[in-house]
Amino acid sequence: NRFHTLYASVANELVEVETRFRLELDSQHEMLRPLLLHGTQLGGKRLRPALLLLTARMCGAVNPDHIVLGAVIEMVHTATLVHDDVLDDAESRRHSPTINHRYNNHTSILLGDYLFAQSFRLAATLSSNRGCQVIGEAARKVCEGELRQTMLRGDVTLDEPTYFEILNDKTAELCRIACLLGAEYAGARPQHVEAIVQFGQALGMAFQVADDYLDLWGDDATIGKTLGTDLLQGKMTLPIIHLLNQSSTSQRAKVIAILEGPAEFRLQRLRPLLAASNSKQYTYDVATRFQSDAINCLDAFASSSAKDALLGLAELAVSRQI
Amino acid sequence: NRFHTLYASVANELVEVETRFRLELDSQHEMLRPLLLHGTQLGGKRLRPALLLLTARMCGAVNPDHIVLGAVIEMVHTATLVHDDVLDDAESRRHSPTINHRYNNHTSILLGDYLFAQSFRLAATLSSNRGCQVIGEAARKVCEGELRQTMLRGDVTLDEPTYFEILNDKTAELCRIACLLGAEYAGARPQHVEAIVQFGQALGMAFQVADDYLDLWGDDATIGKTLGTDLLQGKMTLPIIHLLNQSSTSQRAKVIAILEGPAEFRLQRLRPLLAASNSKQYTYDVATRFQSDAINCLDAFASSSAKDALLGLAELAVSRQI
Numbered sequence: 001n002r003f004h005t006l007y008a009s010v011a012n013e014l015v016e017v018e019t020r021f022r023l024e025l026d027s028q029h030e031m032l033r034p035l036l037l038h039g040t041q042l043g044g045k046r047l048r049p050a051l052l053l054l055t056a057r058m059c060g061a062v063n064p065d066h067i068v069l070g071a072v073i074e075m076v077h078t079a080t081l082v083h084d085d086v087l088d089d090a091e092s093r094r095h096s097p098t099i100n101h102r103y104n105n106h107t108s109i110l111l112g113d114y115l116f117a118q119s120f121r122l123a124a125t126l127s128s129n130r131g132c133q134v135i136g137e138a139a140r141k142v143c144e145g146e147l148r149q150t151m152l153r154g155d156v157t158l159d160e161p162t163y164f165e166i167l168n169d170k171t172a173e174l175c176r177i178a179c180l181l182g183a184e185y186a187g188a189r190p191q192h193v194e195a196i197v198q199f200g201q202a203l204g205m206a207f208q209v210a211d212d213y214l215d216l217w218g219d220d221a222t223i224g225k226t227l228g229t230d231l232l233q234g235k236m237t238l239p240i241i242h243l244l245n246q247s248s249t250s251q252r253a254k255v256i257a258i259l260e261g262p263a264e265f266r267l268q269r270l271r272p273l274l275a276a277s278n279s280k281q282y283t284y285d286v287a288t289r290f291q292s293d294a295i296n297c298l299d300a301f302a303s304s305s306a307k308d309a310l311l312g313l314a315e316l317a318v319s320r321q322i
Numbered sequence: 323n324r325f326h327t328l329y330a331s332v333a334n335e336l337v338e339v340e341t342r343f344r345l346e347l348d349s350q351h352e353m354l355r356p357l358l359l360h361g362t363q364l365g366g367k368r369l370r371p372a373l374l375l376l377t378a379r380m381c382g383a384v385n386p387d388h389i390v391l392g393a394v395i396e397m398v399h400t401a402t403l404v405h406d407d408v409l410d411d412a413e414s415r416r417h418s419p420t421i422n423h424r425y426n427n428h429t430s431i432l433l434g435d436y437l438f439a440q441s442f443r444l445a446a447t448l449s450s451n452r453g454c455q456v457i458g459e460a461a462r463k464v465c466e467g468e469l470r471q472t473m474l475r476g477d478v479t480l481d482e483p484t485y486f487e488i489l490n491d492k493t494a495e496l497c498r499i500a501c502l503l504g505a506e507y508a509g510a511r512p513q514h515v516e517a518i519v520q521f522g523q524a525l526g527m528a529f530q531v532a533d534d535y536l537d538l539w540g541d542d543a544t545i546g547k548t549l550g551t552d553l554l555q556g557k558m559t560l561p562i563i564h565l566l567n568q569s570s571t572s573q574r575a576k577v578i579a580i581l582e583g584p585a586e587f588r589l590q591r592l593r594p595l596l597a598a599s600n601s602k603q604y605t606y607d608v609a610t611r612f613q614s615d616a617i618n619c620l621d622a623f624a625s626s627s628a629k630d631a632l633l634g635l636a637e638l639a640v641s642r643q644i
Contacts, residue, residue: 027466031473083435087428106409106472109431113405114465116435120442121458129446132454136443143436144349150428151353 002320003045006312009305010053013062017049017070024071024122025115035103039111042081042093048073048178051203051313055182055196058306065126065185072123072131073178076139079115080146082108087150088233131181138177145169154234156244156256163241164205172204192300199297199310206290206317212237213283216267216274228267234259238286239279240270246277287318324642325367328634331627332375335384339371339392346393346444347437357425361433364403364415370395370500373525373635377504377518380628387448387507394445394453395500398461401437402468404430409472410555453503460499467491476556478566478578485563486527494526514622521619521632528612528639534559535605538589538596550589556581560608561601562592568599609640 007014025036049070056062084090085098086108092098100108116139123132145166152158152166179200183193215230216239230237244255251273258269274280294314301307329336347358371392378384406412407420408430414420422430438461445454467488474480474488501522505515537552538561552559566577573595580591596602616636623629 029466029470032466032469035469035473079435083431086431107469109405109408109434110465110469110472112431112435113401113438114462114469116438117458117461117465120445120454121462123442124451124454124458126451129448129451129454132442132446132451136439136446139439140436140443143432143439144351144354147354147357147429147432147436148351150432151357 002316003047003050003313006309006316007046007050007054009309010050010057010062013053013057013067014046014049014070016067017053017074018046020067020071021074024075024118035099035107035111036114038099038102039078039082039115041096042099043074043078046074047207047313048077048174051175051178051200051310052182054306054309054313055179055200056186058301058304058310059183059188059192059196060186063185065131066182068122068126069131069181069185072119072135073174073181075115075119075122076135076142077174079112079119080142082112082115084146086112088229130184134177134181138173141169141173145171145173149235152236154259155236156259158236158241160238160241160245163236163238167205167208168201171208172201175204175207176201195297195300199294199314202290202294202297203314203317206287206294206314209238209283209287209290210318210320212239213280213287217280231259231266231270232263234263239274239283242282243270243274243277243279284318291315291318324638325369325372325635328631328638329368329372329376331631332372332379332384335375335389336368336371336392338389339375339396340368342389342393343396346397346440357421357429357433358436360421360424361400361404361437363418364421365396365400368396369529369635370399370496373497373500373522373632374504376628376631376635377501377522378508380623380626380632381505381510381514381518382508385507387453388504390444390448391453391503391507394441394457395496395503397437397441397444398457398464399496401434401441402464404434404437406468408434409468410551452506456499456503460495463491463495467493467495471557474558476582477558478581480558480563482560482563482567485558485560489527489530490523493530494523497526497529498523517619517622521616521636524612524616524619525636525639528609528616528636531560531605531609531612532640532642534561535602535609539602553581553588553592554585556585561596561605564604565592565596565599565601606640613637613640 022040025040027033027036052070052073053062053066056066081093082099085093086100086105089100090098091101099111120132120136123135126132145168149166149170176197179196180193183196188196212230215227215237218227240259244252247255255270255273258266261269291314295311298307298310344362347362349355349358374392374395375384375388378388403415404421407415408422408427411422412420413423421433442454442458445457448454467490471488471492498519501518502515505518510518534552537549537559540549562581566574569577577592577595580588583591613636617633620629620632
């Protein structure tokens with residue numbers, strides 16, 4: 001797939017991360033093995049370890065700490081996926097059954113906890129406390145973002161600044177620290193660390209806004225989930241927030257009535273209103289702006305195959321259909 | 323209450339732990355504050371921080387690291403309580419509404435995750451990696467124990483050794499590391515560390531076996547939950563495992579039929595069979611044996627008020643009704 005093609009310059013190191021990830025999710029208890037193995041297969045793109053390794057390569061060299069950190073960050077990400085699938089009552093993820101669907105919600109909750117715990121156990125094997133600190137703080141931010149999003153489901157008064165704050169915590173944070181740790185553990189200069197951290201954060205935002213876009217206007221055969229899932233779950237996304245913001249009082253009331261009405265009709269009823277608005281273009285423009293921000297951050301670095309790959313990831317963030 | 327009376331020699335330090343715990347569960351986001359505050363109030367006995375502080379006091383002196391570690395361990399414990407209440411669909415805990423009852427399951431899952439993440443973030447502020455390592459590994463073990471218990475619900479073939487293994491992971495482990503960290507961070511000698519670790523583990527087992535006992539033969543007005551909850555949830559506990567083990571083939575079939583029958587009749591239908599067996603005495607004896615093991619471990623230590631308090635906790639483990 002297009003992501004893995006971009007990862008070519010760190011392909012061997014990604015295999016090491018993958019091996020470590022699977023090794024750490026082995027258990028002495030036979031009965032837990034199929035479950036844990038299923039857990040390792042949930043993430044697809046391995047975006048965060050790839051970001052970490054490409055950053056390390058661009059800033060210096062990949063070392064054994066990076067392999068551990070790559071496995072740790074993918075474990076934290078997988079833990080959030082497992083719990084997200086419970087929250088969303090999802091049946092499949094990337095065309096595979098979710099843990100809650102194959103097993104049950106109890107098992108999913110505990111598997112997510114296991115992944116969190118194991119990620120910290122692994123982070124604590126690093127020589128310095130720095131990795132634990134960064135990862136602990138990031139995990140807290142991700143949970144805070146997810147908590148706020150959950151508590152604000154169906155809240156039609158959610159404004160853009162709050163929405164961006166939540167995205168920043170729940171999605172961009174892990175991309176940001178993937179870059180931070182990749183650079184720091186490669187001994188990058190402070191200006192370079194700063195630049196790549198900005199890159200990671202902007203990239204994460206671009207991915208998430210593009211996800212909001214794809215949920216309404218993507219190609220459901222390739223995105224691997226049903227269109228309108230966010231609407232079904234009462235998640236306020238950028239296109240909807242924008243539609244509400246630029247509506248007249250009477251149209252606003254109409255949109256709110258649809259959002260508060262039966263979940264299964266929301267997408268179909270909003271389609272004409274969205275089509276008559278500029279929400280589609282607006283959302284695309286916002287995603288593109290984050291993408292440009294990310295690309296500009298890379299000006300600080302000399303040309304290299306790793307830099308080209310990071311530029312390619314920024315391109316894909318918006319142009320992908322998966 | 324009787325627990326807090328025992329904690330008198332570390333009362334001030336426990337207040338410091340409590341303050342730190344609440345401080346760490348504050349948020350800049352107004353909307354999260356009531357939820358996080360509710361989270362701090364779920365645990366009741368503060369058994370694990372008390373074990374840690376009393377051990378530190380018995381082995382030497384309490385220092386600032388112990389305060390941090392006490393807050394960390396209580397956070398991990400609270401995270402498991404919050405997720406347990408979702409798994410058990412519990413409405414109240416110690417006469418207060420659970421998070422899943424007051425809010426909902428989504429919020430509970432995320433609050434538990436938040437507590438896990440925050441505990442590791444806090445552990446990473448310690449000067450050495452040791453705390454993170456011990457706590458990460460213990461959290462992993464707790465999750466492993468909980469996962470096995472969940473996957474074995476309703477499995478009438480569960481044997482005693484496996485049952486004890488699961489208890490050891492899911493319950494005794496946090497008591498064990500409370501003692502371990504209390505002693506190590508007080509600079510205790512290796513033999514003392516070893517003795518107190520054995521104490522913590524045996525104490526945790528005594529508490530859990532006593533819980534199994536109280537679930538069937540406790541006083542429901544004082545234990546703060548409905549009798550027979552374990553049976554309702556299909557959890558195999560020691561009295562039931564023993565009943566099955568010492569039954570004739572025909573009685574075994576009868577017990578299994580009850581366990582696999584409607585949940586609401588299990589307690590009432592098993593009562594006469596339990597009464598005709600020695601399961602009550604057997605379970606009590608096992609709890610008492612763990613209690614004695616714990617008490618014997620304290621022989622290694624000179625008399626002190628902290629040692630007396632630890633002896634008192636071992637007494638309470640079996641004699642309490644809460």
